[in-house]
Amino acid sequence: MNQSDMILIINDTILNFKKEIKQPVIMFIEQQRFSKLLDLMELKKHLHLTPCFVAEMKGGNIIYYCEEIIQKLINDFSKEKQKIFLEAITLHELFHIWNKIPINDAEEAIASELIVHEEIKKIYPKENKILNEFQQKINKLPKNH
Numbered sequence: 001m002n003q004s005d006m007i008l009i010i011n012d013t014i015l016n017f018k019k020e021i022k023q024p025v026i027m028f029i030e031q032q033r034f035s036k037l038l039d040l041m042e043l044k045k046h047l048h049l050t051p052c053f054v055a056e057m058k059g060g061n062i063i064y065y066c067e068e069i070i071q072k073l074i075n076d077f078s079k080e081k082q083k084i085f086l087e088a089i090t091l092h093e094l095f096h097i098w099n100k101i102p103i104n105d106a107e108e109a110i111a112s113e114l115i116v117h118e119e120i121k122k123i124y125p126k127e128n129k130i131l132n133e134f135q136q137k138i139n140k141l142p143k144n145h
């Protein structure tokens with residue numbers, strides 16, 4: 001899957017999102033910048049396990065994607081599963097946008113993730129399944145990985 005395939009799937013997911021939100025801008029950036037932005041946002045995540053994230057700007061939301069990281073995460077998936085994965089990670093960010101939960105500390109961050117998980121589980125079961133598989137992969141990694 002190349003970047004233009006990804007953009008098609010992402011845009012499709014945004015346009016078909018079942019909740020009403022102001023349309024976010026999507027941007028693909030290379031890994032070094034992606035990593036710096038993640039640090040700036042103080043998102044303490046595993047870089048190579050973070051395919052995208054949303055940032056709130058004055059003019060609206062931007063969802064940043066890193067193609068390199070996505071490729072590594074999906075390269076052993078079937079074509080169909082790659083597509084669902086991309087839809088799922090996009091839906092995840094769209095629910096963050098819809099929820100508009102301010103995050104000031106780690107506790108609120110965790111709560112915000114749990115809410116998104118519940119929402120996706122309820123409304124998008126197919127995508128939820130693939131996100132759970134992905135989460136299990138992450139959970140199996142050593143703590144300080």
Ligand SMILES: [Zn+2]
Nearest residue numbers: 092096113116
């Ligand atoms: Zn999240």
